[in-house]
Every structure is written in structure tokens, then in C-alpha cells.
Amino acid sequence: MKRFPKGKIIYCIAFFLILCTAGVMMASVSGFSIESIFSTAKSKGYNDAIFERNGExxxxxxxxxxxxxxxxGxxxxxxLSPNRSRILYRKSVxxxxxxxxxxxxxxxxxxxLREIVIDSYLSNDIIGLQWLSDSTVGITTHVNPSTSEFFVYNVDTGEKIASYVGYAFAQIPNTDKIIHAENVPHWSDEPVYHSFVVDxxxxxxxxxxxxRLDPPVFSSDGTKFxxxxNLPDLxxxxxxxxxxxxxESLTLKNIRSINIPSEVAGYLTFDESNNICIINNNLLQIYNEKASKFITSEISTDLRNRWSDSKNFAALQTAVTKYWGDDSLERINSITWIPEVKTEQP
Incomplete structure (x- = not known):
């Protein structure tokens, strides 16, 4: 089978894919460059993809x-692992x-290579998978509607490195540390002040x-969070x-709050200049520190190209029809498109 070409990894993961499902794009607006989850189109085109269908x-x-x-089975x-050499999967409980x-x-x-059974008296199913490095993975499991467990495993040895109970799990960039919100009583009327914990x-x-706290995001240089x-006051x-x-100390400093206007909605992240941004479809909302408000711009990029989307999905649909004898993509889940990587000539 064809191997991956060498080069920088740029890929996107879209879960529960149908023809109109969104994936990951790189958007550019006035120097803004960021990964989002709104388009699978890439101007370079794709080489290959992995996906799941009917448990295969x-x-x-x-x-x-x-x-x-x-x-x-x-x-x-x-x-797909960061170095594109291995594939992590789950089995239905x-x-x-x-x-x-x-x-x-x-x-x-x-x-x-290996299968690992998670031993837990709290959890009942796997609900999330991610690579933390080329050799470590993070597995999120379901405990109840307000609580999860997060396990860290070394997949080379099968060893469990750590486990945490709570929610809103996130890896601290360039470390093996996990930040997460502490577990809180489920279906309890007792008031709780929610906290983030590291080690x-x-x-x-x-x-x-x-x-209630959402998973934190970090700037690309790791200096901002x-x-x-989500406040109880509607x-x-x-x-x-x-x-x-x-x-160094794995601590949060100079903490402050920013109210989010009702008209601002989407996915929280940072831009290249460490400005807070919220992305919603083709709208980019950047928080302006001096004006203390969000400035909205329209994302304009040739990477968000429905023709390119259609071209790649059409090729996949043709292959699906040829292999399985049907013309539907609705049974295809968890697709990872791998963009073509061009090697620079010396």
C-alpha cells in the first residue's frame, strides 16, 4: 500500500461525516492564520484518507x-498519529x-500492534480519542452526563501513565500535563465553585x-490561555x-474576564498575534483590547472552496459505490483527509 510522503502534517478530522459535513481549514484574513472546523477544502488537493464504515x-x-x-471487527x-505512522481506534463496549x-x-x-482494556469502576464507555504525542494517547470515557474520566497511555508499552476524573480536559502544549475541571456532584442541588486543576x-x-467551564485553549507559543x-445567569x-x-510553574497569571455579547458565538481560539478570536462559519470575531469589544470580519480565503470539497467527496463517493455497491456517504464516519504534500526541489 502507498506510504505517506514526507513533509509537514496538515490534516483535518471530521466526525460523523456526510456530504455536507465540515472539517478543518486554514483561514487567512489580514495575516490571520488558524485551524477551524468549517471546511475540508485544501487548494493543494488530497492524496488519501482514512475513515470508518460499519466498524471497519x-x-x-x-x-x-x-x-x-x-x-x-x-x-x-x-x-491518525502526528507522524502519520499509526492509527488509534476504539471498540464498541x-x-x-x-x-x-x-x-x-x-x-x-x-x-x-496492541489493544488495551481500560480498567475503571466509574466509566462505562469510550467517548473520545486523541494523540498527545507519537507514543502517548488520551482516552475520554463517560461516567455520567456531567463527569468523565481521562486516561493517558503509552501505546508502545501499554502502560497507563495517568488518569483524571472531571470534565473539560485539555493537554498543555509541549508538555505531558493535562489541565481539567474538577469533578462536581452529579444531580446535586449543592452550589459548587468549579475549578481547573493541573497535577x-x-x-x-x-x-x-x-x-461550568469549557476546555481551555492556548496560543500557538503557549504563553496565553x-x-x-457558561454562567447560570441567563x-x-x-x-x-x-x-x-x-x-515553568504551570500556573495561570494575570487572569481577567471578558463578557461575550449574545450576538457573538462560535469556537474560541487565538490568532497569530495572540488575540482572542471566535470563529463562526465564515465570520471571524477578534477581541480588540483597546476598544474592549469584538470586531467582526468575514473570512475570505480560496481554501474555502466548495468546488474542491465536491471534487474530493465525489471521488470518495465513486470509490464507495464501486467497493460496496451503494452511492451513499452517510455510513462513513471519522474521516481524516491527508492533503498532498509537495517536497521542495533542491
């Missing part, structure tokens, strides 16, 4: 227009012996009772908590 991990060769089954949610939570690793050639140390506690607090609704992140 599949490989789509774009140039050949062909599909290869890499692994069968109830393998779901394939996620209802399809495992004893209804255990199990995930595994195969190579991009479909070679079996058992509280690094932030909300000053508003029952304000931000997250959304009139206030939401606010952004932001500040500086100290890489």
Missing part, C-alpha cells in the same frame, strides 16, 4: 480511486467480551457559583476567562 477502518487512495480495508473512530472499554493501535498498513493543584477557581465560562450567559500561562 478503511483507506481511500485518492489517486487510484480505490478503498482498502485496514482492519475489521468493530473498530471505530480512527485517529457492546462488541467486546465482557462489555469492557477497549482501544487499540494499528499501523497505516493495517498491522496489528492535583488548583490553578483557577471561578468566582461564580455553578459556572483562554476558556469560556442574562449574562457566557464570559471568556483569559490570561498568561507560565510554562
Amino acid at each position: 477502518i478503511c483507506w481511500f487512495d485518492y489517486s487510484e480511486g480505490s478503498i482498502t480495508i485496514l482492519d475489521r 468493530g473498530k471505530y473512530t480512527p485517529v 457492546f462488541e467486546t467480551e465482557g462489555n469492557v472499554m477497549q482501544f487499540g493501535i494499528i499501523t497505516i498498513d493495517g498491522e496489528f 492535583g493543584k488548583i490553578v483557577y477557581t471561578s468566582d461564580i457559583i455553578d459556572a 483562554a476558556f469560556v465560562e 442574562e449574562a450567559s457566557r464570559r471568556i476567562i483569559t490570561g498568561n500561562f507560565d510554562k
Whole structure:
């Protein structure tokens, strides 16, 4: 099977894909460059893709227009490693012996490497998978509607490195540290001040009772952090908590809050200049520090190209029809498109 070309990794993951499903793009507005989840189009085109269908991990060769089954047996949610050499997947708890939570690793050639059973008396199913590095993964499991567990495993050895109970889990960039919101009582009337924790140390506690925290995001240089607090007061609704992140002490400093107007909605992130941004479809809303308000601009980029989207999905649909004998993409989930990578000539 065709190997990946060497080069920089740029890819996107779109879950529960149908023809109109969105993925990841790189948008450019006045020097703004950021990953979002609103388009799968890339001006360079694609080489290949991996996806799941009916519990099978599949490989789509774009140039050949062909599909290869890499692994069968109830393998779901394939996620490509940063170095593009291995695939992380989960197994349905209802399809495992004893209804255990199990995930595994195969190579991009479909070679079996390892399967790991998660031993937990709290959780009942796997709800999230991610690579933390080329050799470590983070697995999110379901405990109840307000609580999850997060496990860190070394997939080379199968060793569990750490586990956490709570919600809003995020990896601190360029570290093996996980920041997360502490567990809170489920279906309890007791008021709670929600907190973020790193290695058992509280690094932030909300000053508003029952304000639920979203997973934090970090600037590309790792010096800034931000997250959304969902407030119990419907009139206030939401606010952004932001500040500086100290890489050495793993602490949050100079913390302040920004109220989010009702008309501002979308995905929180930072731009290249460490400005707070919220992206919603083709709108970019950048927080202007001096004016203390969000400035809205329209995202304009040739990467958001529906013709390119249609071209790639049409090629995939043709391959699906040829391989399975139907013309629907609705059964295809967790697709990862791998853009063409051109090697510079010396």
C-alpha cells in the first residue's frame, strides 16, 4: 500500500461525516492564520484518507480511486498519529467480551500492534480519542452526563501513565500535563465553585457559583490561555476567562474576564498575534483590547472552496459505490483527509 510522503502534517478530522459535513481549514484574513472546523477544502488537493464504515477502518487512495480495508471487527473512530505512522481506534463496549472499554493501535498498513482494556469502576464507555504525542494517547470515557474520566497511555508499552476524573480536559502544549475541571456532584442541588486543576493543584477557581467551564485553549507559543465560562445567569450567559500561562510553574497569571455579547458565538481560539478570536462559519470575531469589544470580519480565503470539497467527496463517493455497491456517504464516519504534500526541489 502507498506510504505517506514526507513533509509537514496538515490534516483535518471530521466526525460523523456526510456530504455536507465540515472539517478543518486554514483561514487567512489580514495575516490571520488558524485551524477551524468549517471546511475540508485544501487548494493543494488530497492524496488519501482514512475513515470508518460499519466498524471497519478503511483507506481511500485518492489517486487510484480505490478503498482498502485496514482492519475489521468493530473498530471505530480512527485517529491518525502526528507522524502519520499509526492509527488509534476504539471498540464498541457492546462488541467486546465482557462489555469492557477497549482501544487499540494499528499501523497505516493495517498491522496489528496492541489493544488495551481500560480498567475503571466509574466509566462505562469510550467517548473520545486523541494523540498527545507519537507514543502517548488520551482516552475520554463517560461516567455520567456531567463527569468523565481521562486516561493517558503509552501505546508502545501499554502502560497507563495517568488518569483524571472531571470534565473539560485539555493537554498543555509541549508538555505531558493535562489541565481539567474538577469533578462536581452529579444531580446535586449543592452550589459548587468549579475549578481547573493541573497535577492535583488548583490553578483557577471561578468566582461564580455553578459556572461550568469549557476546555481551555492556548496560543500557538503557549504563553496565553483562554476558556469560556457558561454562567447560570441567563442574562449574562457566557464570559471568556483569559490570561498568561507560565510554562515553568504551570500556573495561570494575570487572569481577567471578558463578557461575550449574545450576538457573538462560535469556537474560541487565538490568532497569530495572540488575540482572542471566535470563529463562526465564515465570520471571524477578534477581541480588540483597546476598544474592549469584538470586531467582526468575514473570512475570505480560496481554501474555502466548495468546488474542491465536491471534487474530493465525489471521488470518495465513486470509490464507495464501486467497493460496496451503494452511492451513499452517510455510513462513513471519522474521516481524516491527508492533503498532498509537495517536497521542495533542491
